[in-house]
Amino acid sequence: MLSIFDILRFDFAWMALIVAVLTALSAALIGVPLVLKRYSFSGFALSNVSFMAMTFAVIIGVNNNLLITMPLTVAAAILLIRFGERKKIGGDAVLAMLSIAALAIGYFLINVFTVRGNVTAAEFNILATLFGGNAIMELTWAQVGISVGMAAGVVITFLFFYNRTFAVTFDSNFMQATGQKANVYELIIAAIVGIVVALSMQFVGSLLTSALIIFPALSAMRVAKSYKKVNIVSAIVAVSAALFGVLFSMLITSPPGVTVIVVNVVVFGVMYLVGIIYRKKLKT
Amino acid sequence: MFRFLEAAINSKINVGAAFCRPHIFLKMKKIENENEELEVDELVYTNEDENEDENDSILEVGDLVLGYDGKAITGEISFGINEGDYLCIIGDNGTGKSTLLKTILALHKPISGWMDLVPSRKEIGYLPQQNAVQKDFPSSVFEVAITGTLSKNKWWMPFYSKEQKEDTKKALEATNSLDLTDKCYRELSGGQQQRVLLSRALLASKNMIFLDEPTASLDIDASCDFYETLKKINLEKNTTIVMVTHDIENALKHSTHILDLKKDGFFFGTTKEYQNN
Numbered sequence: 001m002l003s004i005f006d007i008l009r010f011d012f013a014w015m016a017l018i019v020a021v022l023t024a025l026s027a028a029l030i031g032v033p034l035v036l037k038r039y040s041f042s043g044f045a046l047s048n049v050s051f052m053a054m055t056f057a058v059i060i061g062v063n064n065n066l067l068i069t070m071p072l073t074v075a076a077a078i079l080l081i082r083f084g085e086r087k088k089i090g091g092d093a094v095l096a097m098l099s100i101a102a103l104a105i106g107y108f109l110i111n112v113f114t115v116r117g118n119v120t121a122a123e124f125n126i127l128a129t130l131f132g133g134n135a136i137m138e139l140t141w142a143q144v145g146i147s148v149g150m151a152a153g154v155v156i157t158f159l160f161f162y163n164r165t166f167a168v169t170f171d172s173n174f175m176q177a178t179g180q181k182a183n184v185y186e187l188i189i190a191a192i193v194g195i196v197v198a199l200s201m202q203f204v205g206s207l208l209t210s211a212l213i214i215f216p217a218l219s220a221m222r223v224a225k226s227y228k229k230v231n232i233v234s235a236i237v238a239v240s241a242a243l244f245g246v247l248f249s250m251l252i253t254s255p256p257g258v259t260v261i262v263v264n265v266v267v268f269g270v271m272y273l274v275g276i277i278y279r280k281k282l283k284t
Numbered sequence: 285m286f287r288f289l290e291a292a293i294n295s296k297i298n299v300g301a302a303f304c305r306p307h308i309f310l311k312m313k314k315i316e317n318e319n320e321e322l323e324v325d326e327l328v329y330t331n332e333d334e335n336e337d338e339n340d341s342i343l344e345v346g347d348l349v350l351g352y353d354g355k356a357i358t359g360e361i362s363f364g365i366n367e368g369d370y371l372c373i374i375g376d377n378g379t380g381k382s383t384l385l386k387t388i389l390a391l392h393k394p395i396s397g398w399m400d401l402v403p404s405r406k407e408i409g410y411l412p413q414q415n416a417v418q419k420d421f422p423s424s425v426f427e428v429a430i431t432g433t434l435s436k437n438k439w440w441m442p443f444y445s446k447e448q449k450e451d452t453k454k455a456l457e458a459t460n461s462l463d464l465t466d467k468c469y470r471e472l473s474g475g476q477q478q479r480v481l482l483s484r485a486l487l488a489s490k491n492m493i494f495l496d497e498p499t500a501s502l503d504i505d506a507s508c509d510f511y512e513t514l515k516k517i518n519l520e521k522n523t524t525i526v527m528v529t530h531d532i533e534n535a536l537k538h539s540t541h542i543l544d545l546k547k548d549g550f551f552f553g554t555t556k557e558y559q560n561n
Contacts, residue, residue: 038416149540160442163431164425164434165421166431168433169417170428171412171418173391176387177390177408177410177412178405178406178409179404179406180411225471226422227423227427228424228427229422230422282359
């Protein structure tokens with residue numbers, strides 16, 4: 001069996017680690033307001049929309065799928081999160097409908113076009129798109145550059161609006177009543193969620209993107225008691241799970257995205273127990 | 285001018301007619317699309333050419349009809365208060381108390397009518413009803429309270445200054461909750477939470493705060509305590525208070541004015557007038 005040091009001699013391993021860590025970090029940061037606003041399931045619905053957008057991109061034959069998936073996912077995110085609350089389209093029935101419809105339409109289109117002889121559709125790997133596969137191990141430096149740029153943009157925007165997203169998540173009515181642009185800040189949150197979903201799809205696959213977003217935040221909420229600490233713990237959990245998961249997947253040759261999520265699930269279990277013990281200790 | 289309005293309402297003259305000055309009187313068009321952005325700003329008129337300084341009018345509402353989806357739930361409501369007044373809005377469920385408050389705060393669109401809120405929106409404080417999200421929100425008391433100072437930040441100022449942090453401590457002190465500063469907000473009692481939200485409202489406001497049933501979920505001791513704190517703020521800082529409440533006993537005890545919304549009309553007057561009625 002290879003050791004970690006053998007693997008790290010290859011460029012592809014470093015590229016995979018960089019993209020995995022940055023994607024996980026941006027997903028974890030935006031996950032905190034998303035989970036607190038009770039939009040976890042919207043994140044899941046969005047990732048299915050992202051899958052559908054991916055099939056469009058494949059059928060058209062676009063080289064860089066992000067060019068299609070990102071705008072479509074951002075648009076869907078804004079519709080769902082920003083306007084969902086007001087028009088009541090955020091209800092669970094609508095979310096379930098949207099998720100299933102997007103999955104079905106995507107799969108339907110791919111099959112129809114494969115039969116009709118569309119070359120890119122015939123080469124399309126459905127399983128890898130749904131569950132991530134090994135795409136992250138086969139990146140080019142150009143792709144890494146795009147991911148780094150996007151992730152950096154997400155992190156900087158998040159830090160700049162940190163206090164405002166907190167205020168809006170806690171109480172958007174108060175923000176609006178005191179003359180602040182609560183709508184704009186909610187729009188920014190929605191757009192970031194869309195970007196993160198599209199970004200993390202190439203890493204963990206469309207079915208599992210929302211895990212990358214919600215698990216670190218949920219783990220952090222078990223133990224942290226202030227918003228700042230939740231964000232810090234969430235970021236640490238996400239980055240270390242990504243590092244550990246990707247390296248581990250290289251050793252046992254499992255799909256990296258899925259491995260990272262399994263690590264996240266285990267971390268959540270541990271944090272859950274720690275949270276219970278911590279609270280019991282406080283009482284005694 | 286204001287006394288005239290008050291008298292007009294009490295004697296049940298049509299206030300709309302008494303107030304019919306074209307430059308501030310505005311009948312809103314029927315709302316065609318309630319999902320449009322709230323643009324209540326266009327409803328707000330500061331009529332500087334009128335000589336009203338003598339009675340420091342801070343809020344006037346005229347012929348305001350409230351409703352949802354284009355359907356009216358109230359008749360025309362008119363009232364006005366001055367700086368330093370303590371107004372309690374009372375009435376049965378479904379008479380539109382909270383909707384009135386939200387309409388004044390531009391969170392909700394009225395069917396028709398006008399209003400004149402003198403301070404800008406960045407100079408008012410608001411203590412809304414608690415929502416489900418807040419009950420399980422991991423944040424410290426300080427983090428919650430300091431968001432009250434955010435309205436003073438320009439858009440390019442993303443972080444809090446030292447001054448804002450010190451103001452926050454002072455505001456927490458004013459509501460006797462300085463000892464809670466580092467506690468977790470969701471683990472506080474209902475009364476403590478309301479005192480923290482009151483600090484936040486004070487931080488946002490210069491001299492006017494709106495409260496929506498702040499004592500609804502509190503026990504008697506906590507709610508008495510809350511009313512005392514509020515009265516102190518009202519008297520010491522001459523802060524105008526507009527509060528929706530179910531608690532008629534405390535409303536009568538502390539307020540200077542009462543607005544009683546009923547299914548078929550409303551009463552507005554000083555608390556004394558209300559008690560004599």
